[in-house]
Amino acid sequence: MRSAEGFAEFAEAAAPRLRRTAFLLCGDWHSAEDLVQSTLAKVFVAWRRIQRHDTAQAYASRTLVNTYLADRRLKRPAEVLTAVLPERPVEPPAPETRMVVLGALALLPPRSRAVVVLRYWADLSVEQVAAVLDCSTGNVKSQSARALSKLRELLADDITTRGPVTAPKNGTS
Amino acid sequence: MDEATLRELLRDALTDEPPIGPLAADSERAGRKLRHRRRAQAALGVAIVAAIAGAVPAITGALGRSAPPAAAQVPVVYAAGDNGRAGTVTPIDTATNAAGRPIRAGEGLQAIAITPDGKTAYVASFHPATVTPITIATGRPGKPINVGFYPTAIAITPDGKTAYVASYESDTVTPITIATNTAGKPIKIGAAPGAIAITPNGATAYVATSGGVTPISIATNTPGKPIALGRGVTGVAITPDGRTVYVTNMYTGYVTPVATATATPGKSAYVGGSPVAIAITPDGKTAYVFDSASDTVTPISIGSNTVGRRITIAASTVEDPAVREVRPEAIAITPDGKTAYVAGFFSNSVTPINIATNTAGKPINAGYEPSAIAILP
Numbered sequence: 001m002r003s004a005e006g007f008a009e010f011a012e013a014a015a016p017r018l019r020r021t022a023f024l025l026c027g028d029w030h031s032a033e034d035l036v037q038s039t040l041a042k043v044f045v046a047w048r049r050i051q052r053h054d055t056a057q058a059y060a061s062r063t064l065v066n067t068y069l070a071d072r073r074l075k076r077p078a079e080v081l082t083a084v085l086p087e088r089p090v091e092p093p094a095p096e097t098r099m100v101v102l103g104a105l106a107l108l109p110p111r112s113r114a115v116v117v118l119r120y121w122a123d124l125s126v127e128q129v130a131a132v133l134d135c136s137t138g139n140v141k142s143q144s145a146r147a148l149s150k151l152r153e154l155l156a157d158d159i160t161t162r163g164p165v166t167a168p169k170n171g172t173s
Numbered sequence: 174m175d176e177a178t179l180r181e182l183l184r185d186a187l188t189d190e191p192p193i194g195p196l197a198a199d200s201e202r203a204g205r206k207l208r209h210r211r212r213a214q215a216a217l218g219v220a221i222v223a224a225i226a227g228a229v230p231a232i233t234g235a236l237g238r239s240a241p242p243a244a245a246q247v248p249v250v251y252a253a254g255d256n257g258r259a260g261t262v263t264p265i266d267t268a269t270n271a272a273g274r275p276i277r278a279g280e281g282l283q284a285i286a287i288t289p290d291g292k293t294a295y296v297a298s299f300h301p302a303t304v305t306p307i308t309i310a311t312g313r314p315g316k317p318i319n320v321g322f323y324p325t326a327i328a329i330t331p332d333g334k335t336a337y338v339a340s341y342e343s344d345t346v347t348p349i350t351i352a353t354n355t356a357g358k359p360i361k362i363g364a365a366p367g368a369i370a371i372t373p374n375g376a377t378a379y380v381a382t383s384g385g386v387t388p389i390s391i392a393t394n395t396p397g398k399p400i401a402l403g404r405g406v407t408g409v410a411i412t413p414d415g416r417t418v419y420v421t422n423m424y425t426g427y428v429t430p431v432a433t434a435t436a437t438p439g440k441s442a443y444v445g446g447s448p449v450a451i452a453i454t455p456d457g458k459t460a461y462v463f464d465s466a467s468d469t470v471t472p473i474s475i476g477s478n479t480v481g482r483r484i485t486i487a488a489s490t491v492e493d494p495a496v497r498e499v500r501p502e503a504i505a506i507t508p509d510g511k512t513a514y515v516a517g518f519f520s521n522s523v524t525p526i527n528i529a530t531n532t533a534g535k536p537i538n539a540g541y542e543p544s545a546i547a548i549l550p
Contacts, residue, residue, distance in 0.1 A: 101185065
């Protein structure tokens with residue numbers, strides 16, 4: 001069917017990266033997979049329109065983020081939110097660093113988290129993030145700045161310099 | 174913590190990534206299901222809004238009486254079983270705002286235009302890509318005319334001789350001779366032509382393409398130099414004096430006036446959201462812009478380009494704000510300039526807006542996913 005031409009190739013190529021973005025947004029690989037599947041399903045429905053504009057990738061990112069944000073509005077978050085990060089052993093192995101980072105991301109409000117993931121992982125420009133989130137570039141900049149300073153508080157200085165992790169300060173959520 | 178460290182930390186967080194499996198294939202299956210669900214009720218509907226109050230009850234009645242039985246009206250069904258229903262054209266009486274009996278015509282109706290004599294409505298369908306003439310007096314659809322893929326807009330010349338159809342996916346505009354209902358040679362135009370408007374003197378058609386607007390000389394059917402306005406151009410409308418083309422951009426939220434004499438863009442007005450359709454009052458004083466992201470209509474004063482207060486139309490059930498539909502004909506204004514009608518795609522209704530007070534009236538049920546409106550002259 002003409003309407004699906006090229007979709008399979010696009011989905012195959014885009015899925016791994018979308019899944020990583022989704023993972024950083026939602027914090028677990030199962031939900032990430034679900035998120036990507038419903039995103040790509042929406043891309044499939046709109047495929048005829050967007051392939052002409054050559055914007056399938058941007059459209060997919062936008063749909064992914066909006067699907068994630070809509071899920072967050074509808075459901076209780078799947079992650080357990082805590083105001084304080086769990087204490088870490090003095091010299092954590094690498095996987096612990098990973099958990100601390102995910103824990104910190106989970107404490108950001110959903111839109112701030114999306115800004116961080118899109119800007120610093122997906123490498124989108126401020127303008128591109130603004131287009132994805134349908135807000136102004138000023139808003140993206142201020143959200144980034146706020147999120148960065150919050151992450152700075154949450155991930156105490158030692159983790160950011162790859163050293164041993166100590167318990168973060170209280171009352172940072 | 175600096176940005177580089179954050180980038181590194183985010184990369185580290187992905188280290189336990191499991192193998193991906195058949196995600197792409199599963200997504201395509203889920204996509205087919207989703208499309209099937211969306212289409213299951215019926216294909217897109219289109220509303221005809223009748224304008225002359227006195228004439229309307231007769232027209233509505235005629236359409237209702239003469240509509241043939243449903244089974245006989247479904248045209249050639251395109252491809253597999255997931256899209257086998259017909260779209261509908263719903264007449265609405267502007268005096269009472271009551272909807273008449275829907276006319277079935279084609280699948281995936283996307284655009285509609287009515288001849289200046291009010292005798293024929295042309296509706297564009299995208300499965301298959303055709304334009305079907307409907308005789309207004311009888312409500313009977315004629316033989317579909319083949320056009321380029323995914324027709325999204327139709328405009329008819331003021332002399333009623335030619336209909337121009339913009340085909341979004343074949344990058345063409347097809348002229349149709351109304352006397353014979355035959356398609357002429359498609360005119361190659363820039364990428365993704367989505368909307369079309371013709372100057373009141375019938376000399377030029379302005380076509381919205383993905384990067385701006387392109388004028389077409391009606392006398393020769395040849396495109397002129399495109400006027401660059403950036404990606405996302407969706408709706409076009411021309412002032413009654415023919416001096417200015419107003420162009421909406423669904424990506425930037427801006428509405429830009431372009432002087433027809435000089436082909437130069439003027440100062441843009443910011444509406445925000447995804448403005449996809451625009452209509453201008455017959456007195457040439459106000460442009461009404463429909464934003465499909467927020468389901469609002471914003472009046473813009475022509476000349477000063479000042480933006481008025483947003484008017485919210487029927488409550489929307491947009492499931493995904495990222496979906497920006499191309500619907501250049503979603504808004505139309507009655508010839509007396511008193512009412513604007515807006516097609517609420519996701520609310521399955523048409524909302525009248527009182528132009529004197531800029532307030533929205535009660536939504537009118539108008540079939541499934543109404544996407545375009547034309548008003549009897």
